Amino acid sequence: MITEVLFNSNMHFEHTQWKGELAFWRDELKSFNNRLSELVTRWTDKEVLSQLEHYQNEFIFHGGVIEDLQENIEEHETRIAGQSKTGKNALDVQLTKKHLKCRKDMETQRQIYAELKKDFFRFLTKYM
Template sequence: MEKEVIYNSDLYFEHKQWRRELFFWEDELKSFKNRLNEIANRWTDKNVLAELEHFQNQFINQAEVIDKMQHDINVHENKIVENTKEGEDILDLNLSRKHIEFRNSMETQRHIYGDLKKEFFRFLSKYL
């Protein structure tokens, strides 16, 4: 059976996709925070404000996760660049494992972020 070969260029392509996705999430969070400000200006009810604070905290957490993921992509990519400079276009086993772990983390984060968005949109529909 032939082994599958993973090339640095393939991983770089995936990194670019992840960066775009993370950038989009960052931009989206800014928009969500603006919506929270609109609600804060309209409502004084303690229950509404408590929910609002919950989303503020969730958005802060998401921003931190996004920053960490961007950092991790950069670290991983630097290692790929080192391999390429050494004339190695094929990723070594440890970097391949890291990449797969990160791919799984991105998939998990997509679900977490998607669920948060659904919850936030339900909140918006009640209070805007």
């Protein structure tokens, strides 16, 4: 069995990467919502409007997921900072488990968000 050792500096580095990725997604969602606004003025077909509403709901949902992930990262950063203040880079099993869960959550969200983007771009290609 391989055991992964996570140092505070490495977890902090990964958090920094994740926060940048989340900020990018948040900006993308703003852009996607702008596209939805453009399409609402162009289309009156009920099916198209229904799809627009679907994407709007998805973007709202993903915005909430992004906020939750950001909060988890900040909470984790606070715990790392507290541990670092003690001057020890001790192995904290709970901190490591929390980090691994955050990593898994980010990976899952990456996949879900990528699928949403692909679907939305197909939709845009069809109706823009």
